[in-house]
Amino acid sequence: MKYLAWLLILMVGIWWFRQKRQSHSTEHKESGAQVMVPCSECGAHVPASDAIRGAKGVYCSKAHRQSHEA
Numbered sequence: 001m002k003y004l005a006w007l008l009i010l011m012v013g014i015w016w017f018r019q020k021r022q023s024h025s026t027e028h029k030e031s032g033a034q035v036m037v038p039c040s041e042c043g044a045h046v047p048a049s050d051a052i053r054g055a056k057g058v059y060c061s062k063a064h065r066q067s068h069e070a
């Protein structure tokens, strides 16, 4: 009976560890995944943090913002 109790604790421990790892990996995925936005000029997808924001949309570079808004 003692053996069974230890087995149960071990199984719960493994389950808990896996849950923790899974939630950690998904958290990492979400924080690591960049929101990609398409350039209004050429359509290239660029990370939102790197995109150049213009009056008519977002762009991959300043050159494309200038040519699109000109």
Ligand SMILES: [Zn+2]
Pocket (backbone or CB within 6 Å): 039, 040, 041, 042, 043, 044, 059, 060, 061, 064
């Ligand atoms: Zn572009």
